[in-house]
Amino acid sequence: MERDIRVRKIKDGTVIDHITAGQALNVLKIIGFAEEFPKTTVTVAINVPSRKAGLKDIVKVEGRELRSEEVDKIALIAPKATINIIRDYRVVEKKKVSIPHKLEGVLKCANPNCITHFEPVKTVFMVERKDPIKLRCHYCERVMGEAEIVTQF
Amino acid sequence: MEFEGRDIISIRDFSLEEIRYILDSALRMEARMAEELCLLEGRILACLFFEPSTRTRLSFETAMKRLGGRVIGFSKAGVASVAKGENLTDTIKTVANYADVIVMRHPREGAARLAAEVSDVPVINAGDGSNQHPTQTLLDLYTIKKEKGRLDVTTAIVGDLKYGRTVHSLAHALAMFGAGLILVSPPGLEMPPEVLSDLRELGAEVTRSSLEEAVREAEVLYVTRIQKERFPDPEEYEKVKGAYKITPETLTKAREDLIVMHPLPRVDEISPEVDLTRHARYFQQVRNGIPVRMALLALVLGAE
Ligand SMILES: Nc1ncnc2c1ncn2[C@@H]1O[C@H](COP(=O)(O)OP(=O)(O)OP(=O)(O)O)[C@@H](O)[C@H]1O
Ligand SMILES: [Mg+2]
Ligand SMILES: [Zn+2]
Numbered sequence: 001m002e003r004d005i006r007v008r009k010i011k012d013g014t015v016i017d018h019i020t021a022g023q024a025l026n027v028l029k030i031i032g033f034a035e036e037f038p039k040t041t042v043t044v045a046i047n048v049p050s051r052k053a054g055l056k057d058i059v060k061v062e063g064r065e066l067r068s069e070e071v072d073k074i075a076l077i078a079p080k081a082t083i084n085i086i087r088d089y090r091v092v093e094k095k096k097v098s099i100p101h102k103l104e105g106v107l108k109c110a111n112p113n114c115i116t117h118f119e120p121v122k123t124v125f126m127v128e129r130k131d132p133i134k135l136r137c138h139y140c141e142r143v144m145g146e147a148e149i150v151t152q153f
Numbered sequence: 154m155e156f157e158g159r160d161i162i163s164i165r166d167f168s169l170e171e172i173r174y175i176l177d178s179a180l181r182m183e184a185r186m187a188e189e190l191c192l193l194e195g196r197i198l199a200c201l202f203f204e205p206s207t208r209t210r211l212s213f214e215t216a217m218k219r220l221g222g223r224v225i226g227f228s229k230a231g232v233a234s235v236a237k238g239e240n241l242t243d244t245i246k247t248v249a250n251y252a253d254v255i256v257m258r259h260p261r262e263g264a265a266r267l268a269a270e271v272s273d274v275p276v277i278n279a280g281d282g283s284n285q286h287p288t289q290t291l292l293d294l295y296t297i298k299k300e301k302g303r304l305d306v307t308t309a310i311v312g313d314l315k316y317g318r319t320v321h322s323l324a325h326a327l328a329m330f331g332a333g334l335i336l337v338s339p340p341g342l343e344m345p346p347e348v349l350s351d352l353r354e355l356g357a358e359v360t361r362s363s364l365e366e367a368v369r370e371a372e373v374l375y376v377t378r379i380q381k382e383r384f385p386d387p388e389e390y391e392k393v394k395g396a397y398k399i400t401p402e403t404l405t406k407a408r409e410d411l412i413v414m415h416p417l418p419r420v421d422e423i424s425p426e427v428d429l430t431r432h433a434r435y436f437q438q439v440r441n442g443i444p445v446r447m448a449l450l451a452l453v454l455g456a457e
Pocket of ligand 1: 008009010011015017058060082084086089090091094
């Protein structure tokens, strides 16, 4: 057993591990913590020393798994995160988040004059760089970085 | 190279070879302009101007008519007219039933890309808000190529480099061709960092400099408007405007073969006396818009 588990173990749920230090609160926003509260128990650890590299954040969600669009969003701000599915106290599945080449319908364009705000069309962003993240709106060609992305969560 | 059915939305969509091909094709068009061409006889161009622009519209209409085609269309008055009424998607789907090709200007960024996605006929972007105006970029390149015989020229770009859409796409295209770029702009109107990093990723050598120094080094001086609306303080605007104005005196230290370009219309960033110097090329530049647009219309309609 790891020495740094300070709270009781989860029976079923999801552990989001190796979150870029400082991004745990944004991860909470992505998984809609506020809307689900108080039904869901969520444990947050911030600035945990990691054996792999420096500090990391961890978010543990009880009783539910993540939707794929939530995982896509987490990837944007925490490209090294891993998603661990817990069933009956054990890690039954582990996957690294990955940023797709193209993000469809996940984010809004930061350009207020972009046509996507005025016409019935799904947003599309091309991923030009993954870490640090750089997206380009397929329509207006405006570039978005992490700062413009996190304000949307 | 396959152009039939293609949209012309952004200079970023084109490879070096494709741009070369378009420029060559425009050169052939220009050689044949004296003839009465009927390459696009029986074809209809729809000019949809959701924002007025007399010059660009006239240029496209002229190009289509010189190729023997016909033109339909409308011109509206800005964002207010876009805000109410039918959505863009429906307008485009309707017009695509009437015309063989659509040329469109719209006040919102990304409108042309969206139009191209819903249209069955090719769409040519004649300006989408502050984003792209690819035919302007192509005619700029055409002018430089014609005047200099090459595109890897040292180009000084002067004026509003922050909001000016023409300069962003021109700088991008010139960077693709290995041109050296000298940027000259008033404080607060510098090239945005993401455009700069784009240019560097393309391998361009980019420097910032004063107008004086730029004039001495450049082979091409590309001048753009500095808009009054960008300045909260009118006095500040007058000062800046004066400092970036091109006069025959500004050009005394220039290379003999320097050419001065401007996308027009100009307000007073280039004094009329410059028109008479050997450097002025902005009216040739306007004229070059015709063969370039002729070539594009013929290419996307598979008639070249
Ligand atoms: N039942 C549980 N309740 C709460 N947290 C758990 C539970 N099981 C595992 N974890 C946490 O989930 C994460 C992944 O667990 P795992 O046992 O795979 O650790 P690991 O081998 O260090 O994985 P990695 O190589 O991804 O760091 C760890 O942070 C661990 O503390
Ligand atoms: Mg671990
Ligand atoms: Zn956009």
